[in-house]
Amino acid sequence: MRKTIVADKIRVGIVGATVTPGGSGWGANAHVPALQALPNYELKAVCTAHEETARASAEKFDADLAFHNISEMVTHPDVDLIAIVVRVPWHKDLVMAAINANKPVCCEWPLGAHLAEANEMAEAATAKAIPSLVGLQAQSDPAVMYARDLVAGGEIGDIVTVNLRVMVNAIPKRGDGRIWQGIRANGANPMTIPGGHAVDALCYIAGEFAELSARVMTRITMWKHETTGEDFPVDAPDTVTVAGVLKNGAEASYQVASVPYNASGTSMEIYGRKGTLRLTSNSVNIGPSRLFLATGTNEMTELTPPENYILIPKDMAAGPGRNVGQAYARFAQARDANKAGSPNFDDAVVRHTMIDAMERSHIEGKVIKLG
DSSP states (O other): OOOOOOSSSEEEEEESOOSOSSSOOHIIIIIHHHHHHOTTEEEEEEEOSSHHHHHHHHHHTTOSEEESOHHHHHTOTTOOEEEEOSOGGGHHHHHHHHHHTTOOEEEESSSSSSHHHHHHHHHHHHHTTOOEEEEOGGGGSHHHHHHHHHHHTTTTOSEEEEEEEEEEEOOOEEOHHHHGGGSGGGOOSTTTTHHHHHHHHHHHHHOOEEEEEEEEEOOOOEEEETTTOOEEEOOSOOEEEEEEEETTSOEEEEEEEEESSOOOEEEEEEEESSEEEEEEESOTTTOOOEEEEEETTOOOEEEOOOGGGOOSOTTOOSSTHHHHHHHHHHHHHHHHTTOOOSSOHHHHHHHHHHHHHHHHHHHHTSOEEOO
């Protein structure tokens, strides 16, 4: 039987929203504003590694409870949902603590440092019927949701070809809070984060890959530590090129690259037998994304997603919290309907499986078929 949240408001305990500088700030700058803006959520608790920062963070973010021990927060009766917004290598232990305490859990993307970790968490959540949410927020971007429905409704006809390009600016000088991302084994790099979010949006709109062939490269192999000035060798992949076929038979091409200067962001093109969709964004998981449609030989026209795709308060400030808020809102809708939310940990495994296939294709030099 699925574990349910019975409070009128979903009371969230978050790990990774801290006043301490140096990290990505995603918890403080995206999750906290999202939770504070949504009427059916309450940021109830904050957990950090140290008692003093926990108290300072709880005070800053107006949370009632402060913890520096995850076991205490996940078992507290006034916390309904655990949000994990920390470095990827720390995800599994924290997620499993929530699952073992029978608490619904939201974990940022990537779910795990690799496919095996993601599988372990998803299987544990399924075994205990724990509701889960993974931070693939691009699925909740209004333009992405609208594009998915346009394709499903036959607006552009059967898909012939899709093309996705993701160009992000390299960050070759980093401090302790982010330099760990240069290590491949840690699982947080251009292939998994900007690339993972963007290709997840593509698959959400146009369908999953049936097979693919990939090159996975590291083109910028040295960073600088911004404090010590020391060289930091990098083996995390920063350039990926994929050719494949979707399950619906459409041909697909995809490239993600971390470039020194003037990155152009994300551009997705979906060509159907009746028309064309194009979606552009600086970052599709952060948004906002712009959506364009043309049918037949008509010129491309920009579309505005109808209001029913906007699930957050209209006056919510622009920024990374908006799509995170959209994702939390969808999770609450699923809860109210007593349904499994999406994207959940099983959806994360699908994306991790695709990324693992890219790695294997490059190493083995062959086409990888996906289930």
